[in-house]
Structures are given as C-alpha cells and as structure tokens.
Amino acid sequence: MTAKRRFLPARFWGLSNKLIATIIAVILLVEIVFYVPSLAIFRANWLNDRLRVGVVAVNVLDAVPDVMALPRNLTDRLLTSAGAHAIVYRRQGQSQLIELADPVTPDVVVTADMRQTDIATLIMGAFDTLFAGPGRTLRIVGEGDLEASLVELLMPERPLRQEMLNYSRQIGALSLAIAAATAVALYLLASFLFIHPIRRLTENMLAFRQEPENGTLIIAPSPRRDEIGVAERELAAMEQDLFSMLRQRRHLAELGLAVAKINHDLRNTLTSAQLLSDQVATLDDPKVQRLAPRLVTTLDRAIGFAQSVLEYGRQTSVPPAPVPTNMHALIEEAAFDARLAGHPTIVFNNQLPDDLVLNVDGGQMGRVVLNLLKNAREALEHAAANIPDPAVNVGAHATKADITISVTDNGPGLPPKARENLFVAFQGSARAGGTGLGLSIAREIAEAHGGQLLFKDQPSGTRFDIVLPSTLQA
Numbered sequence: 055m056t057a058k059r060r061f062l063p064a065r066f067w068g069l070s071n072k073l074i075a076t077i078i079a080v081i082l083l084v085e086i087v088f089y090v091p092s093l094a095i096f097r098a099n100w101l102n103d104r105l106r107v108g109v110v111a112v113n114v115l116d117a118v119p120d121v122m123a124l125p126r127n128l129t130d131r132l133l134t135s136a137g138a139h140a141i142v143y144r145r146q147g148q149s150q151l152i153e154l155a156d157p158v159t160p161d162v163v164v165t166a167d168m169r170q171t172d173i174a175t176l177i178m179g180a181f182d183t184l185f186a187g188p189g190r191t192l193r194i195v196g197e198g199d200l201e202a203s204l205v206e207l208l209m210p211e212r213p214l215r216q217e218m219l220n221y222s223r224q225i226g227a228l229s230l231a232i233a234a235a236t237a238v239a240l241y242l243l244a245s246f247l248f249i250h251p252i253r254r255l256t257e258n259m260l261a262f263r264q265e266p267e268n269g270t271l272i273i274a275p276s277p278r279r280d281e282i283g284v285a286e287r288e289l290a291a292m293e294q295d296l297f298s299m300l301r302q303r304r305h306l307a308e309l310g311l312a313v314a315k316i317n318h319d320l321r322n323t324l325t326s327a328q329l330l331s332d333q334v335a336t337l338d339d340p341k342v343q344r345l346a347p348r349l350v351t352t353l354d355r356a357i358g359f360a361q362s363v364l365e366y367g368r369q370t371s372v373p374p375a376p377v378p379t380n381m382h383a384l385i386e387e388a389a390f391d392a393r394l395a396g397h398p399t400i401v402f403n404n405q406l407p408d409d410l411v412l413n414v415d416g417g418q419m420g421r422v423v424l425n426l427l428k429n430a431r432e433a434l435e436h437a438a439a440n441i442p443d444p445a446v447n448v449g450a451h452a453t454k455a456d457i458t459i460s461v462t463d464n465g466p467g468l469p470p471k472a473r474e475n476l477f478v479a480f481q482g483s484a485r486a487g488g489t490g491l492g493l494s495i496a497r498e499i500a501e502a503h504g505g506q507l508l509f510k511d512q513p514s515g516t517r518f519d520i521v522l523p524s525t526l527q528a
Contacts, residue, residue: 085229094176374415392427
C-alpha cells in the first residue's frame with residue numbers, strides 16, 4: 055500500500071509562528087497588568103502636582119493682607135499657572151474663593167478626592183477619565199499645607215485626559231518594542247534548542263515513512279541528554295528495528311513463496327506415492343504386508359505436514375466478528391469435531407455454565423478450543439496404557455477483569471523441549487511429525503479478541519487457559 059505523501063508546514067506557519075505569537079501575547083498581557091496601575095499612579099501624580107501648585111498660589115494670596123486689593127491680572131496668572139478656573143481655600147470654618155476675571159460655568163463636574171489613595175479608587179478614577187466625554191470639569195480636593203486646611207481646584211479635565219492618552223501611547227509603543235525584541239530573542243534561542251531539532255525529527259519521520267527500507271534515512275541521533283536527545287535515540291532504534299524487520303519480512307515472503315511452490319509439488323508427489331503404496335498393500339507377500347502399514351502411515355504424516363504448511367501460508371489477518379455466542383454449546387461442537395464426544399476410553403467433561411454467553415467470533419474461537427481438545431485427545435491416546443482413567447475437562451471461572459476457560463487433561467504432560475517454543479510455528483509441536491502451527495494460530499486468535507492463550511504448569515497433565523476480557527461477556 056502506498057503511503058499518502060505528507061508535507062511539513064512552512065517554517066513560519068508551524069511551531070515558529072505559534073511560539074512568536076504566544077510570546078508576544080504573554081508579554082503584552084504582562085504589560086497590560088502593569089499598565090493599569092501605572093496609569094492610575096500617573097493620573098494621581100498629575101493631580102497632586104496641580105494640587106501643590108494650587109496650594110502655593112493660596113499661600114501667595116494668603117500672605118497678602120487684602121486679597122481684594124491684588125491686581126486682577128496677578129490672580130489670573132496664579133490661576134493659569136495652576137491650570138485652574140478657580141481655587142477654594144477652606145480653613146478654620148472659613149472659605150476663600152479665587153476665580154478668573156471671566157468665570158467659567160462648568161456643565162459637568164466630577165470630583166477627584168486625593169485623600170483617597172487606595173489602588174482600586176485610583177484605577178477606577180483613571181478609567182473614568184480615560185473614557186470620559188469632552189467638556190467635563192474636575193474638582194480636585196486635597197489637604198493644604200496647614201492643619202485642618204482644605205484646597206479645592208476647579209479645572210478642565212481635557213489636559214489630564216490628553217496627558218494620559220500620550221502616556222498610554224508611549225507605554226503601548228514601548229510594550230510592542232519590548233515584546234518584539236523579546237520574541238525575536240526567545241525565538242532564536244528556542245529555534246536553536248527546540249524547533250530545529252523537532253523539525254529535524256519530523257522531517258526524518260515523514261521521509262522514513264515513505265521509504266522504510268532505505269537505510270540511509272535512519273536518523274543519526276545527537277549527543278543531547280535531554281528529552282529531545284532521548285527521542286532521537288529512540289527514533290533511531292525504532293527505525294533500525296523497522297528496517298531490519300521489513301528486510302526480514304521481505305526475505306521470508308520470498309522464501310515462503312518458494313517453499314509453497316516446492317511444498318505444492320511435494321504434496322502431489324506424496325499423493326502419487328500414497329496411491330502406489332495402497333496398491334502395494336494389496337499384495338500377498340508377507341514382507342509387504344508387514345511394511346505396508348508403516349509406509350502408508352509415513353506418507354499420510356508427510357501429506358498432513360505439507361497440507362498444514364499450505365493452510366498456514368493461506369492464513370489471512372481477518373479481524374474477529376464478535377456475536378453473542380453460547381460457550382457451552384461451542385465447547386460441545388468442538389468436542390464432537392475433535393472426536394472426544396462419545397470416545398470409547400476418554401471421558402470428556404464440559405463444566406461450562408449453560409448460560410455463559412460471550413461476544414466472540416464463534417468460528418475463530420471454535421478453532422482455538424478444537425485445537426486444544428484435539429491435542430489433549432492425541433496425548434491421552436498415545437499414553438493410554440499408562441493412564442488409568444483418561445479424562446479431558448473444560449471449566450471456567452470469572453473475575454472482575456477477565457473470564458478464563460481452562461482445558462485440562464490428566465495425560466503425561468508436555469516435555470520440557472516442547473514448552474520452550476510452545477507457541478512458535480514449526481517449533482512448538484509436542485509430538486513427532488507435528489508442525490506446531492495449531493497453538494501458534496490459536497494464540498493469534500485469542501490475542502485478536504483482546505485476550506491470551508496461556509500454558510499453566512502443573513504437577514501432572516496439561517492445562518491451557520483461554521483468558522478473555524470480562525467486557526466480552528454479553
């Protein structure tokens with residue numbers, strides 16, 4: 055199957071632009087967090103400066119015995135220097151008003167009490183000024199330089215708002231410059247440490263996926279000791295294993311094709327030899343009669359071996375099609391096919407509950423049970439003289455995690471040599487002339503159902519467990 059070609063995203067459309075955008079967003083967010091209180095403090099300082107100028111103007115006027123005798127242009131200059139339309143000075147229950155020669159009547163007056171210095175009040179006042187409409191007048195209230203004195207200034211809010219806007223623009227431009235410089239510096243650093251190595255890993259995976267049998271595409275890991283270095287080394291090991299496995303699979307496929315052709319011709323030759331041996335067996339010669347059965351048995355075994363190899367080669371990886379299956383009935387059918395039901399010397403006990411229903415592929419699971427029952431029957435038949443009461447038992451027990459179906463016989467058990475390669479094709483046969491394919495296929499079927507086929511060692515006899523997850527129970 056040809057793998058669909060995949061491409062890396064452009065250099066600035068992958069992790070790079072996401073990293074830059076994230077860094078800029080985080081820096082701007084931090085700047086906003088600092089900007090809000092700094093704007094409030096800027097407004098408070100501006101108002102306090104105006105209030106101090108007003109206090110100085112009041113002190114100048116307070117030094118004059120008769121304020122009314124002062125020239126009007128002098129009082130106007132004092133008010134203009136404070137940026138105010140009027141100043142009210144309160145002390146010891148008395149109030150004194152100083153205003154411009156041409157008084158201004160404000161439409162909207164908002165009070166800024168500089169005696170309240172908590173940050174929440176300052177922030178609310180800053181945003182109120184920043185988003186205020188035109189034409190408002192500020193009434194700045196603060197303490198004078200004398201005890202129990204109070205100074206109030208009436209002044210337009212527009213200069214303060216303009217100063218705050220200019221301050222905001224400066225902070226914004228500075229924040230963008232800092233964010234851009236930091237993002238570039240961090241990007242260069244992260245690109246060298248992370249993005250380039252990750253991109254190298256990704257490019258290698260895409261290229262190796264297209265040509266897994268090209269050994270030159272196996273990544274050369276760097277000497278890094280961090281997580282990326284571990285990923286490079288593990289990827290190199292995985293690609294090396296995959297390369298070797300694919301090459302071995304190709305060799306085995308080619309070898310299997312040749313063996314299948316040879317095996318097919320061999321089976322035809324053995325079939326012809328079997329026909330001839332059947333004819334020879336009809337002769338009256340005593341020597342022929344004595345040797346003919348052994349010849350027929352040997353040929354039958356060779357034909358069976360050839361047939362098993364061909365059937366194993368035709369096995370396809372068909373996933374199971376689970377349906378609710380009565381396991382008691384399935385065991386009974388498998389016992390009949392294995393020639394255990396009604397056996398003259400072997401007792402068969404199906405101890406599964408009648409109502410045990412599992413969601414399994416009945417055909418595939420029947421093959422597993424049939425293979426185990428057939429092996430048990432053949433083992434007991436070969437050792438019939440040494441087994442007083444040969445029997446095969448099939449039982450089940452369930453836990454919260456799984457359901458186990460056990461096939462047990464009281465035969466001679468498996469020899470140590472057979473246990474070493476029990477589930478390996480062509481190596482795990484427990485009897486002479488066997489192929490060992492049955493248990494190998496049975497294990498694959500059990501694993502395809504999410505379970506296991508296990509051999510349980512015990513003092514006498516043989517026991518195999520089919521362990522299936524409890525989720526298969528209907």
